[in-house]
Amino acid sequence: xxxxxxxxxxxxxxxxxxFSTIAxxxxxxxxxxxxxxxQGDFEGLRDELGDLLFQVVFHARMAEEQGRFDFGxxxxxVCEKMLRRHPHVFARKAHHEGMGAADQRAAWxxxxxxxxxxxxxxSLLDHVPRGLAELQRAVKLQKRxxxxxxxxxxxEPVLDKLAEETAEMHEAMASGELARMEDELGDLLFxxxxxxxxxxxxxxxxxxxxxAKFERRFRSVEHAAGSREALEAMSLDDMEALWQRAxxxxxxxx
Numbered sequence: 001x002x003x004x005x006x007x008x009x010x011x012x013x014x015x016x017x018x019f020s021t022i023a024x025x026x027x028x029x030x031x032x033x034x035x036x037x038x039q040g041d042f043e044g045l046r047d048e049l050g051d052l053l054f055q056v057v058f059h060a061r062m063a064e065e066q067g068r069f070d071f072g073x074x075x076x077x078v079c080e081k082m083l084r085r086h087p088h089v090f091a092r093k094a095h096h097e098g099m100g101a102a103d104q105r106a107a108w109x110x111x112x113x114x115x116x117x118x119x120x121x122x123s124l125l126d127h128v129p130r131g132l133a134e135l136q137r138a139v140k141l142q143k144r145x146x147x148x149x150x151x152x153x154x155x156e157p158v159l160d161k162l163a164e165e166t167a168e169m170h171e172a173m174a175s176g177e178l179a180r181m182e183d184e185l186g187d188l189l190f191x192x193x194x195x196x197x198x199x200x201x202x203x204x205x206x207x208x209x210x211x212a213k214f215e216r217r218f219r220s221v222e223h224a225a226g227s228r229e230a231l232e233a234m235s236l237d238d239m240e241a242l243w244q245r246a247x248x249x250x251x252x253x254x
Contacts, residue, residue, distance in 0.1 A: 060074050138189075138194075224242045
C-alpha cells in the first residue's frame with residue numbers, strides 16, 4: 001500500500017484518493033462479503049474478505065501519511081476493545097461463569113453504554129453512524145430510543161401503526177404531491193423496520209430474501225417466455241400466469 005501511494009513511483013489513481021473517495025468502496029466491499037456469505041460461496045468469501053481487508057489497509061496508510069495512526073494502531077485498538085468488552089472471557093471472573101449468548105450480548109451493550117457515557121453527547125441518538133445503510137440505521141435509532149422505554153412492547157401495536165401509515169399513504173397519493181408521498185413512504189418503511197425489530201428479524205436480510213425470490217421467479221418467467229421479444233409482447237395477465245406457475249413450482253420443490 002505504501003508503494004501504491006508513493007507520490008513518485010506509485011499508482012496515480014491510488015495516490016489521488018482520500019478517505020472520502022475510498023469510503024464508498026469500503027461499503028461496497030462489505031456488501032460483497034455479505035453477498036458471498038448469503039450465497040454460501042466460501043471461495044468468493046475468501047477473496048471478498050481480502051478486498052475488505054485491503055480497504056482497512058488503505059485507510060490506515062492514508063492516516064499514517066498524516067501522522068494520525070497506522071495499521072498496527074488499528075489492530076491494537078480493536079484488541080484492547082475486545083478485551084475490555086469480554087470480561088466474561090478474559091477476566092475469568094466467577095460472576096461471569098455460565099453466561100449464555102443473550103447474557104453476553106447484554107453485557108456487551110452495557111460496556112458500550114459505559115463507554116458512550118464518557119463521551120460528550122447531547123442525545124441518546126448521538127454516535128449512530130450516518131454512513132450505515134438506512135434500514136440498519138433505522139434499527140439502531142429505534143434500539144437507542146427503546147433504552148428509555150420509548151418503544152412498543154410487542155409487534156401487534158406496530159401493525160396498528162402500519163395500518164395508520166398506510167391510510168396516510170393513500171391520502172398522500174390522492175394529493176399527487178411528490179414530497180408528501182415521499183415523506184409518507186419513509187414513514188411506512190420506518191414502521192416496517194420497527195416491526196422487523198420487534199420480531200427479531202433483520203430487515204435487510206428479509207429484503208435480500210425478497211430480492212432473491214423476485215429474481216428467481218422473474219428469471220423463470222423469462223425462461224418460460226422463450227425470448228425478450230416474446231415477453232414484451234405478452235399481456236400483464238399472461239406474465240402473471242407465468243409468475244404464478246413459478247411460485248407453484250417452488251412450492252412443489254420444497
